[in-house]
Amino acid sequence: MEELRLVLLYVHLIGFALLLGGAATQYLSGRLRINPAMLWGSVIQLLTGVGLAAPLRGGEDEEPAPAKLAVKAVIALMIFAMVFFSRKRADVNRGHFLAIGGLTLVNAAVAIFWR
């Protein structure tokens, strides 16, 4: 089980890199649109997040708080919806784009600081 959790966490961090890195690169290019790295990153975060939310730690005290997981799931679903339904648009609003990056940073902060 520990091996599975570590593999899921590894892929979860790759998804995070794709989502945040895709958004940062796109933002710095000056053209605000959804790129494939952002789309795949948001999908990977949802899939690996659900896997990591499973009781893989062999002990109730070791599992993350259900409220933390619920908050992360809601934020990740918001990110996915904002990425998925705008993926074909040539340009998206600045607020929409920054919200995707901002919510990604919020979800990483929830992961790290909510203990």
Ligand code: HEM
């Ligand atoms: C955009 C979406 C997401 C981002 C940016 C994100 C970010 C992160 C980061 C940076 C970590 C590593 C922190 C650490 O190891 O202490 C992490 C771990 C974790 N994430 Fe996410 N996450 C996202 C979505 C989700 C979702 C949807 C879930 C499930 C509801 C989830 C559940 C977890 C769990 C359980 C861990 C801890 C893994 C462990 O140590 O066993 N994440 N996340």
